[in-house]
Amino acid sequence: MPFDWLNPYHLQVASFIFINILLGASIYVTLSTGQLSLGNAGFMSIGAYASAILTTRHGIPIPIGVLTGALLAGISGVLVGIPALRLRGVYLAIATLGFGEVIRVVFVNWESLTGGAVGIAAIPQMGRETLAALEKAGFSAASVGLRNNQFISLTVFLLLFAAALLSILFFLRLSSSRIGRAYAAIRMDEAAAEAAGIDTTYYKVLAFCQGALLSGFAGALFAHATSYISPADFTYHRAVEILVFAVFGGSEHLLGPVFGGIFLTLLPEALRFISDYRYIIYGALLVAMMIYRPQGVIDPPLIRRLAGRRAAEGAGR
Amino acid sequence: MTLLSLLDVSKRFGGLAAVSGVSFSVREGEVLGLIGPNGAGKTTLFNLITSAFPPSGGSIRFRGEPLEDLKPHAIARRGISRTFQNIRLFAQMTARENIMVGRHARSRAGIWRSVLRTRGQRAEEARIREKTEELLDLMGLAGCGELPAGKLPYGHQRRLEIARALAAEPGLLLLDEPAAGMNDKETREIRQLIRTIRGLGVTVLLIEHDMSLVMKVCDRLVVFNFGRKIAEGTPEAVRGNPEVVEAYLGREEDDEDA
Numbered sequence: 001m002p003f004d005w006l007n008p009y010h011l012q013v014a015s016f017i018f019i020n021i022l023l024g025a026s027i028y029v030t031l032s033t034g035q036l037s038l039g040n041a042g043f044m045s046i047g048a049y050a051s052a053i054l055t056t057r058h059g060i061p062i063p064i065g066v067l068t069g070a071l072l073a074g075i076s077g078v079l080v081g082i083p084a085l086r087l088r089g090v091y092l093a094i095a096t097l098g099f100g101e102v103i104r105v106v107f108v109n110w111e112s113l114t115g116g117a118v119g120i121a122a123i124p125q126m127g128r129e130t131l132a133a134l135e136k137a138g139f140s141a142a143s144v145g146l147r148n149n150q151f152i153s154l155t156v157f158l159l160l161f162a163a164a165l166l167s168i169l170f171f172l173r174l175s176s177s178r179i180g181r182a183y184a185a186i187r188m189d190e191a192a193a194e195a196a197g198i199d200t201t202y203y204k205v206l207a208f209c210q211g212a213l214l215s216g217f218a219g220a221l222f223a224h225a226t227s228y229i230s231p232a233d234f235t236y237h238r239a240v241e242i243l244v245f246a247v248f249g250g251s252e253h254l255l256g257p258v259f260g261g262i263f264l265t266l267l268p269e270a271l272r273f274i275s276d277y278r279y280i281i282y283g284a285l286l287v288a289m290m291i292y293r294p295q296g297v298i299d300p301p302l303i304r305r306l307a308g309r310r311a312a313e314g315a316g317r
Numbered sequence: 318m319t320l321l322s323l324l325d326v327s328k329r330f331g332g333l334a335a336v337s338g339v340s341f342s343v344r345e346g347e348v349l350g351l352i353g354p355n356g357a358g359k360t361t362l363f364n365l366i367t368s369a370f371p372p373s374g375g376s377i378r379f380r381g382e383p384l385e386d387l388k389p390h391a392i393a394r395r396g397i398s399r400t401f402q403n404i405r406l407f408a409q410m411t412a413r414e415n416i417m418v419g420r421h422a423r424s425r426a427g428i429w430r431s432v433l434r435t436r437g438q439r440a441e442e443a444r445i446r447e448k449t450e451e452l453l454d455l456m457g458l459a460g461c462g463e464l465p466a467g468k469l470p471y472g473h474q475r476r477l478e479i480a481r482a483l484a485a486e487p488g489l490l491l492l493d494e495p496a497a498g499m500n501d502k503e504t505r506e507i508r509q510l511i512r513t514i515r516g517l518g519v520t521v522l523l524i525e526h527d528m529s530l531v532m533k534v535c536d537r538l539v540v541f542n543f544g545r546k547i548a549e550g551t552p553e554a555v556r557g558n559p560e561v562v563e564a565y566l567g568r569e570e571d572d573e574d575a
Contacts, residue, residue, distance in 0.1 A: 170432050177431030177438070178417075178424050178445070185407050185418045192405040195367060197393035197422025197485055206428075252409075300409075 011153035017265045018160035022218035024245035024257030030211030033204050034187035036093045038239045040215040042100030045234035047073040047216025048223040052123045066220040073216020074209050081208030108231045119230025126224040127152030156225050250296025259298050318345040320520050326375035335361040336544045348521040350531045353541030359524045363491050368392050394422045398482035399491035404474050408467030412477050415466050416449040419484030452480040472503045489520045496527045508534050
């Protein structure tokens, strides 16, 4: 086989990077209006369970399941976002964290629908389903020089890459439009934003909904990448992990949490050779960040510097 | 032509009557000064006009339509913009971005048009940028566009806030102490700016403590004390009004007691 170096395990780690990029972006979108939501693990589970149940029990195709899951999460985002308007700062963070736990407890106890603490297994896996569909059309993985498990992992990798890339482009463009400016204005001074003609209620609920939608999307993709989900995947550990993407990577630009998602997914893998000690390094790194770069690795001045250098190089050529 | 009219407007905070039974109107194209001692209710009146909170009684009409039930952003859309006494810029944004935000009420691209960058959206953004550059020039901020608003010198921040308010192309501009904390030279610049703004066809309602500025730039004055209107008229007429003199300087008997 010509592609023996293509290791399904590495592809799987890379695939989780894309899921985490989506999750990092999801907390950023809501935070860009100044609302810190820790409910994204909960919205993620709504997307994951909705899509898993629809595809596994009702034979709905994966793309429709994923879209429905994301939409349901988005609708829940509106329902949570409206009362959340009354809360600010740490109170909002605690309330949304509580929301996530409530959702998880519902999933644990609603056994007839969710399988309870055991979760849902044998969820159609997107790579396997793609291969099955292609094989029906007469294609085989061997014809492109890949083993079946390589082909499956590669398909998952490429699909998640596309999903992450499109989502990031979507929100990068949004943030450099009048809507992104409205979000930033609300984060910096809500009263001044309102006086400048910005409907702060609408945009805050919109940002909450978009963050929830993105979490739900990530959750649904997660379900179809791993083919097994349980409430343990969506505990408050997950909520804090998502928060750390933003804290570590930077919360003032979309690319901050994206970087955080990439780096913090890779770090434990890269440090696997020191096994149990790796989380000590992970923790020490976070403490060092808090001291030396509290705004996170990536902040708008850094982006401007990088963009400026590129522009200068372009002009010099 | 009456642009804004207040009829018997009151605002109570608990037992405190911040504004009571105030009526006056602002005519199209004039610069109307609101003056009075600290705590007289001038800024409260601005907050009532922009619906930051609702009046306890009375009615406020802009171009004949009542404003009381509208939210502040809807009032900005109708054409009333304001600045704040304690400058409220978006500090981490650049000066240019601050003005672009001010254009929000005069642009409309939604989520999909913004993400897909449709022809209409790009034309709208180009118009926003064009208008922003005009305002930077007009306010003497050319060259400051890329600086973070929070890092600008104080006088520039005041002017940037006015530029942001003008970006919405308001019919009525509420200026809350634009010359506060400024030296003589900067105050003269503000006077010039207010005249320029009026030249653009924008009606100005001005709160200001600097009497020389008020006397020189205002067409008419409304004087407040203890939440009530105590006088209204041309600067000359108001200056000679004994009640106004008393509000500012105290009564003669008080002087004798002291």
